[in-house]
Amino acid sequence: MVAAATTATTAIIGLGAMGMGMAKNMLRRAIPLTGYDIRPEVRAGFAEAGGRVAANIAEAATGAGLLIVMVVDTRQVREVLLGDRGALSFLPKGGTVMLCSTIAPSDTRAVAAEVAEAGALLLDAPVSGGQAGADNGSLVVMASGPRAAFAAAEAALAAISKTVHRLGEEPGIGSTYKTVHQLAAGTHLVAAAELMAFGARAGCDPQKLFDIVSTSAGQSWMFDDRVPRMLNGDHAPRSTVDIFVKDLELVLSEGRNLSMPMPVSAAAHQVLLAAAAMGYGGLDDASVVKVYERITGAPVRPHRGRGETV
Amino acid sequence: MVAAATTATTAIIGLGAMGMGMAKNMLRRAIPLTGYDIRPEVRAGFAEAGGRVAANIAEAATGAGLLIVMVVDTRQVREVLLGDRGALSFLPKGGTVMLCSTIAPSDTRAVAAEVAEAGALLLDAPVSGGQAGADNGSLVVMASGPRAAFAAAEAALAAISKTVHRLGEEPGIGSTYKTVHQLAAGTHLVAAAELMAFGARAGCDPQKLFDIVSTSAGQSWMFDDRVPRMLNGDHAPRSTVDIFVKDLELVLSEGRNLSMPMPVSAAAHQVLLAAAAMGYGGLDDASVVKVYERITGAPVRPHRGRGETV
Numbered sequence: 001m002v003a004a005a006t007t008a009t010t011a012i013i014g015l016g017a018m019g020m021g022m023a024k025n026m027l028r029r030a031i032p033l034t035g036y037d038i039r040p041e042v043r044a045g046f047a048e049a050g051g052r053v054a055a056n057i058a059e060a061a062t063g064a065g066l067l068i069v070m071v072v073d074t075r076q077v078r079e080v081l082l083g084d085r086g087a088l089s090f091l092p093k094g095g096t097v098m099l100c101s102t103i104a105p106s107d108t109r110a111v112a113a114e115v116a117e118a119g120a121l122l123l124d125a126p127v128s129g130g131q132a133g134a135d136n137g138s139l140v141v142m143a144s145g146p147r148a149a150f151a152a153a154e155a156a157l158a159a160i161s162k163t164v165h166r167l168g169e170e171p172g173i174g175s176t177y178k179t180v181h182q183l184a185a186g187t188h189l190v191a192a193a194e195l196m197a198f199g200a201r202a203g204c205d206p207q208k209l210f211d212i213v214s215t216s217a218g219q220s221w222m223f224d225d226r227v228p229r230m231l232n233g234d235h236a237p238r239s240t241v242d243i244f245v246k247d248l249e250l251v252l253s254e255g256r257n258l259s260m261p262m263p264v265s266a267a268a269h270q271v272l273l274a275a276a277a278m279g280y281g282g283l284d285d286a287s288v289v290k291v292y293e294r295i296t297g298a299p300v301r302p303h304r305g306r307g308e309t310v
Numbered sequence: 311m312v313a314a315a316t317t318a319t320t321a322i323i324g325l326g327a328m329g330m331g332m333a334k335n336m337l338r339r340a341i342p343l344t345g346y347d348i349r350p351e352v353r354a355g356f357a358e359a360g361g362r363v364a365a366n367i368a369e370a371a372t373g374a375g376l377l378i379v380m381v382v383d384t385r386q387v388r389e390v391l392l393g394d395r396g397a398l399s400f401l402p403k404g405g406t407v408m409l410c411s412t413i414a415p416s417d418t419r420a421v422a423a424e425v426a427e428a429g430a431l432l433l434d435a436p437v438s439g440g441q442a443g444a445d446n447g448s449l450v451v452m453a454s455g456p457r458a459a460f461a462a463a464e465a466a467l468a469a470i471s472k473t474v475h476r477l478g479e480e481p482g483i484g485s486t487y488k489t490v491h492q493l494a495a496g497t498h499l500v501a502a503a504e505l506m507a508f509g510a511r512a513g514c515d516p517q518k519l520f521d522i523v524s525t526s527a528g529q530s531w532m533f534d535d536r537v538p539r540m541l542n543g544d545h546a547p548r549s550t551v552d553i554f555v556k557d558l559e560l561v562l563s564e565g566r567n568l569s570m571p572m573p574v575s576a577a578a579h580q581v582l583l584a585a586a587a588m589g590y591g592g593l594d595d596a597s598v599v600k601v602y603e604r605i606t607g608a609p610v611r612p613h614r615g616r617g618e619t620v
Contacts, residue, residue: 105512128526140526165522177522180509184501184528187574191497194574198561199490201568202415212475212487216438216450218494220530251508258511260606262504264497267577296570 010156011035011064013057013080013087015042017238018100018127019070021134022160024049028137029159036060061087066152067097073246074103077111088118096152098123100141104250105172105179106257112171123149124171126178127161128185130225131238138162142181144173179254182247183265188222189244190268190288195223196230196300197292206231207302229286230300241288242281245272320466321345321374323367323390323397325352327548328410328437329380331444332470334359338447339469346370371397376462377407383556384413387421398428406462408433410451414560415482415489416567422481433459434481436488437471438495440535441548448472452491454483489564492557493575498532499554499595500578505533506540506610507602516541517612539596540610551598552591555582 012023015037026033027050035046036054043053054060057080061067067087069080077099081088091097097115099108099122112122123145133139139161143150146169150157157164167173195218199209210227213219229235248269255262275281275288289300322333325347336343337360345356346364353363364370367390371377377397379390387409391398401407407425409418409432422432433455443449449471453460456479460467467474477483505528509519520537523529539545558579565572585591585598599610 128522128528130527133527140522142522163525165518167518176512177509177514177519180505180512180514180519181523181526181528183505183508184523184530184533185526187501187504188498188528188530190574191494191501194497194572195490195493198493198565198568198570198572199487201570202486202490202564204487204490208475208477209487209490212438212450212452213491213494215473216491216495217440217443217531217535218438218491218498220494220498220533221527223494223530225527254512255508258508258606260508260511260602262508263577263581264501264504264574267573271573292570296568 009063009065010068011054011060011066012068012070013037013060014070014076014101015046016070016072017131018134020045021131022068022070022100022139023051024135025137026156026159027051029155031155031159034060034064056085057087058085058090061090063092065092065095066156067091067095068100068156069097070100072101072243074107077101077103077107081111082114088115088120091118091120093119094121096121096123096149098125098149098153098156100125100127102126102178102182102247102250103175104254105175108175109172121146121149121152122171123153124174125153125157126174128178128181132225134160141165142167142174142177144168144170179250183251183262185222186244186248186251186272187265187268188220189226189285190271192220192223192227193230193271193286193289193292196227197289197296197298200298200300201296205303206300226286229284230289231302233301235283235287237282237284239285240282241272241275241285244285245269245276245281248272319373319375320378321364321370321376322378322380323347323370324380324386324411325356326380326382327441328444330355331441332378332380332410332449333361334445335447336466336469337361339465341465341469344370344374366395367393367397368395368400371400373402375402375405376466377401377405378410378466379407380410382411382553384417387411387413387417391421392424398425398430401428401430403429404431406431406433406459408435408459408463408466410435410437412436412488412492412557412560413485414564415485418485419482431456431459431462432481433463434484435463435467436484438488438491442535444470451475452477452484452487454478454480489560493561493572495532496554496558496561496582497575497578498530499536500581500598502530502533502537503540503581503596503599503602506537507599507606507608510608510610511606515613516610536596539594540599541612543611545593545597547592547594549595550592551582551585551595554595555579555586555591558582
């Protein structure tokens with residue numbers, strides 16, 4: 001009956017673009033879910049989707065056999081778990097924290113030690129797939145932790161993901177794979193912007209260029225996912241520029257710890273920093289293309305009314 | 311009867327990793343094909359595949375309604391077409407040169423002017439898809455040129471490609487799209503190497519890391535295609551490091567002409583230059599990973615005999 005009791009008491013903290021999609025997929029699978037987010041309008045959306053809104057973090061954690069944390073960075077993770085009336089003081093003994101935020105492996109290990117001290121388990125479980133993956137329940141999870149933590153998270157993992165990579169029993173392994181993975185996601189994002197702006201400047205029709213590159217050797221998942229937003233001038237935030245500034249900082253600081261120079265990632269990070277400096281930090285990460293557009297003056301928008309191009 | 315006469319006299323110069331695959335697909339479609347390459351062993355392979363070997367460029371061009379040029383760079387293109395006993399002096403009036411090499415748009419326009427002066431037509435037709443695409447007849451062609459040039463090349467294009475993008479009538483347009491495209495291919499190649507070496511250094515199992523990234527938001531066509539070669543230590547050249555040094559040079563010099571800074575591409579180019587400087591210029595481009603392996607000392611090879619990783 002332990003499994004049933006656990007399933008009955010799942011909670012999630014952080015209902016942004018990722019957390020909300022994950023939450024809805026759990027609700028669709030009839031996992032009774034309590035949720036909390038600091039933003040009242042987000043809590044209201046969660047209630048509409050059928051979730052039970054907690055008044056605060058403490059209430060969300062109380063009695064939760066599984067507590068999913070999907071906030072932005074280490075500071076927020078620590079605040080949620082260890083802050084004044086933080087979750088660890090209210091989580092039942094033997095409860096599991098499933099940490100989905102992308103943070104440094106060393107931070108994950110530090111959090112895991114505090115979780116253990118509180119008598120709970122940590123599943124280090126960052127995800128990939130973006131808002132689309134969260135919405136569709138098709139995330140890829142890079143997870144490590146004790147078997148009991150995997151067991152407690154089983155129903156939730158099945159609801160949110162297409163693949164769960166089980167990478168070992170120690171905390172920090174999942175975060176390591178995710179950090180390394182972000183090198184590609186962040187670099188490909190900036191490369192996509194650099195390519196599209198270069199093409200626009202060189203006289204290519206950006207729509208035609210997208211069609212060609214996305215079906216050729218220049219293709220990437222990020223290119224396919226983000227360039228349509230650039231073409232549409234759609235900068236409503238799913239994942240923001242600021243989040244990728246943070247993720248590539250993570251890549252570079254892990255690299256520094258390991259004496260590993262990464263010139264391509266460092267260049268991509270600089271461009272994202274420029275985007276943040278120009279005021280686009282809170283916009284969708286595809287708006288990094290604006291850095292290049294402001295340099296070239298050539299908008300990355302489809303040419304109108306022209307069958308042939310250039 | 312013009313079409314039949316044209317089909318009867320197709321020639322190809324340059325039978326490397328790309329040209330040979332293209333040639334074989336034309337031969338499979340029963341396009342009678344004359345070929346030439348400066349390397350005798352390559353000519354022998356072409357003869358075995360059913361091609362008619364020309365004794366030299368002049369002989370290949372003589373009577374060719376369609377002359378396909380698939381050599382490495384502008385210097386070789388000019389040598390083939392305009393050198394001593396070059397093709398343009400022997401090509402019949404009204405013949406078509408289909409130029410598949412990746413060269414600068416300005417170089418393509420200059421070549422087109424000389425082709426026109428010789429009374430022939432130019433199809434600016436660079437391709438994407440790598441050796442696999444050439445072998446499978448599934449290349450993507452980015453083509454521009456006069457309608458008569460497209461008509462002359464029709465049977466050849468159908469044999470070598472899955473998609474022909476018809477981008478306009480002027481020479482240089484195809485080359486522009488291809489140059490812009492190479493920004494992504496080259497940057498993604500180096501990003502793949504940077505990621506895999508970072509992961510190996512951080513303790514990830516490179517095989518597991520490949521499996522995760524290639525099915526997540528970090529995926530790219532180049533990652534999927536080149537990382538298996540890194541994992542296998544397979545550096546037999548298909549496309550070489552030197553070719554990508556040249557292609558990103560092209561990207562950056564076009565960018566310079568257009569006042570377009572491209573920091574991510576520039577960083578990737580520097581790493582490829584380092585690979586060439588370390589003696590890997592003639593190896594497969596996936597060997598750019600050796601630059602990072604020599605820095606970290608951690609080989610990008612699958613961990614053996616371990617189910618779980620790190």
